Amino acid sequence: MTSTPSTGWRALVLRYPLISFFTLANAISWLAWTPYILSLDGLGILAFRYPDFLITNQLTAILPGAYLGPLAAAFTVTAVTEGRAGLRRWRRRLFQVRAGLRWYALALFGIPLAIVAGTFAMDGAEDVVRLPSMTALALYLPMLLLQFFTTGLAEEPGWRDFALTRLQQRHHPLVATTILGVLWTIWHLPLFLTPWGGPDAGPEAILRFFVLTMAISYVITLVFNRAHQSVPLIMLLHSNINNFMSVMWPDVFPGEHPEWLWGPTLGFCTLALVVIASTRGRLGLPRTPVEVAA
Known part of the structure; x- marks a missing residue:
């Protein structure tokens, strides 16, 4: 009997769950x-701008695509491959x-330390470094919570909970993380x-x-x-990385020095090594390895 289109699509997802996930995540988000890319904020082809919310328009322009990508793709592929039982297991992991206090300490304090240490290695950074302002300190926790329920929730149930667990079942963790980092x-x-x-969005x-x-991928793994x-x-x-870089880093290291942007990268590379x-x-x-369905 010839399979229906829906059956054929389901069979393809069942056979290639990871490829299906990455394809859906990219296709949905990019679409x-x-x-936004074609608007006046991007290439200027479409004559409109996205409205600002909390200083920039990233929440209105980028967040919908972020949610509709890895999160929706993980939900869809899990539903097709594992059914309701799989969705319940996926939801429980959320x-x-x-996890242990030392890992929370790393996420909250070790990550900012790596960023600051790497930036200190940049020429001239030690001459301008200062303590964070009261404004930055007051904004830090609210913005961290916002990042947690936007960037963190939109991405990590897909990239790590769905994709990383499955990649590590097939590959050595170093290889699995490298694959995921490239695709991320x-x-x-x-x-x-x-x-x-x-402003310097070039090569x-x-x-x-x-x-x-x-x-970052090696540390997260x-x-x-x-x-x-x-x-x-x-x-x-993940949220604390974004939050520290957007709220605290420019406040602690004031000034426009493009080369200093390599500082956080240096800090994370050292930590990853x-x-x-x-x-x-x-x-x-x-x-x-722990089985995904466990």
Whole structure:
């Protein structure tokens, strides 16, 4: 009997769940971001701008595509491949907060320390560094919560909870993380055509982002593997990176010095090398990986 289109599509997802996830995540997000890229904020082809909310328009222009990408793709592929039982397991992992205090300490304090230490290595940064202002300190926690429920929630249930667990079942954790880091970078690439990419959104900025994303990926994998695969903790870690870079970093290191942007990258690369060397490339994954369905 000839299969119906829906059956054929389902069979394809069942056979290639990871490829299906990455394809859906990119296609959905890129499609949702296309009006923003074509607007006056991007290439200027469409004569409109997205409304600002909390200083910039990133929440109105970028967040819908971020939510509709990895999060929706993870939900869809899980529903097709594992059904309602799989969705219940996926949902339970979203509330797994038991992880150990040292990993929360790393997410909250170790990550900013790596960023600051890397920036200190930049020429001239030590001459202008200052204590954070009261404004930055007052904004930090509210903005962290906002990042947690926007960037963190939109991305990590897909990239780490869905994709990383499955990649590590098929590949060595170092290889799995490298694959995910490359694909994570590719997902962001269209945004370099918008103000999200910053004023220097050229080849150097893309290269710097790629190196930074790869380094962050190795650190996140270690925490994910060693902290009972806690998705909320990974969301917090990811959110704190974004939050520190947007709220605290420019306040602590004032001035327009493009070369200093390599500082956080240097800090994370150093941390990633320590993580890889200390775990002998296992990135905290036990010799017998935890099954996704467990």
